[in-house]
Amino acid sequence: MSSDSIRHTIKHFGVQKRKLPSSLHKKPSVLPAVEAPHPGSSYNPSYVDHQDLLHQIAEKELEFIKQEEHLDRVTTKMFKKIPQNKKEEYLLREMSEGLPTKQTTNLKSAEEDDNEEDLSITMANSKPVKNVKKTLVQRRKQREQKQAAYTRKMMKINKKIVSDIYKLKNFEQQIEIKEKKLEFLRQKRMMKRERESLMPKTLSKTKFEPLDPDFQLAEELTGNLRNCKPSMSLLKDRYKSLQQRNIIAPAIIKLKRDKAKVKKFVKPDHKINLDAVKLRLNKV
Template identity: 25%
Template sequence: MPVQRSRVGNPDAPAQYNQPGRKGKKAWRKNVDVSQVVEGLDELNKQIIKGGVIAEKKSSELFTLDVVGDSALPKKFSKHVKKGLKCDEIIAQRSAVPVVPMRKRAGDKTTDGVLPVKRQRTQYITHKELTRLKKVADGHHDSTVAVVDATYDVWAEPMPTEEEVEKFNFLPEAKPLKAPDTLRQQPISLAANGKAIPAVPKPKGGHSYNPDFTDYQDRLIEESEKAVEAERKRLEAIEEERIREEARAKSAAEADAAEARAEMSEWEDDSAWEGLESGGEELTTKAKRAQRKTQAQRNKIKRRKEEERKAKHEAAMKKKAAQVEQIKQLAAEVEEKERQRALEKTEMSDGSEDDGNDFEIRRRQLGKYKLPEKDLELVLPDELQDSLRLLKPEGSLLKDRYRNMLIQGKIESRRHIPFHKEAKTTITEKWSYKDFSMD
């Protein structure tokens, strides 16, 4: 049923929604904008008046299907009247050349460009296939199919490509190990003549378990002289070190005494400027009466004392400078002696050392550590035996081989480290909660 409206007055509702409310903020009666609701109701009334609400009707009531067509269309366009193109009309009116006909004409040499398809002959067998069939008939098979388990996993994840691996790889590429250039070079032996040293040197006659008397005596005398000379040099070095320490202590004591004398107070010594040591006192028999000194006399005495103090200080400084020069001279002399001694040791070790193998050592030190000394392969006369069964095993083949490799220049001398350093660990105990005992 349509909504009835009053014919008297303004049909629209009072538009007071823009006015502020006269009630309080918490009042529920407020001016609300209902214009959209009113427009919707008006549209609904119009649809009801015209025949019903469109949204509630079915599609068959709103639309119809035309199956006949427009009857006026055939009358408007005749079947025999065909309208041409505008360009054809313009050319026909203005051009003297006739229009190119659109009709196609068949030519003798004109083709459609499509080549005929060659049909494959299936009525015969090739010679190669015939040969293969004969071999199969005779029992000769070219290849047999081996049954292999499937290697493809349907549920496996796809392997990343090489480009993806390089894209997400942030680590540097591992470089191949490169051998040093010195590995291809020949080792430099420590022999003075530069010749190659044999791995197992040939011993002399004095090294035999039952040597000749002359060879043994010569070797014993030679080794004894070497031992005596080494002991004499050791004692000389100890004595020189003791003398050097005494000289250093004496120089230090003299320097301390000079400093003490320089710092001595000027009031401890008697002043020679006040007339105490003058010779005029013997001539006068009458003692001088003590009088009060004037300011000029006090200033004069003060200047004399200052000059005396400066003179003492300069004398002490001169003496100290002389001692410093003397200490420097002594240190230079000691350094020169040490250098001469080191040079003598180097000359003796470089040129005169005989390793018992008919060659001389070029130098003693190789690398950071010194070349180890060779064991003395000599027994006393009372220790000589006349039978191999009575000999005692001595020496070490490993030690001899190691020293021989050092002399050959194949390896450098190393210091033996019996125990490696262990990492320092600190044990700490951390609590995640506190333990309480409730008594």
């Protein structure tokens, strides 16, 4: 077979090669598969590393406590505690807020009377205004004023153009300032992208929550591997690592499935009336 016939056969009858997606060759995250733990979490750490680890954990706990206090302050402590015997009184006062009372109705009626009197006085004092036409002199003056205003405006524009020529240095400075600002914003965007590349993406409705850091107090340190107690599950650590590297979507692990409650009922034609059955049996 010639090369053309082979090409024709492969094109129409052969299996075409599929193009792989470009995302297949890209890593979903910059983070390494296995991160190096903090040196303070060792079974025999140095004093500085151990204190540094404890300091980091204490700072995180303080932030968490501060956040809880803030939420408590803006939710629970924001509202007053009302005793049970005064609830109805407060409710009645709240629901009747803004409703008209006797004093408000009297004030409104007095204001309406005053307004009516003022209107009657103004109607009596007002006189009809005649439509007086402008004279030729007034029209000429009006044209002259418009022309003078236009000339002043044009002079101002020309003056600004001339002054702008002498402001080239200022323009250069402004351009430099603008370029510096744009460069600063570009650097800021780059830093933001770098930070976001290290953070897990939102792949599901469940937010990613990292594992609590593994640490031991000074009294719990043994100094050797034989007496060291395991404190973290390796399987859970790997599972969280996959979530953090955007390979698996974060989810809540459920050991038991929630089964739907089946509603049972008897069909109308399957129902048995026991009283009717007893009557029939008695008759028989």
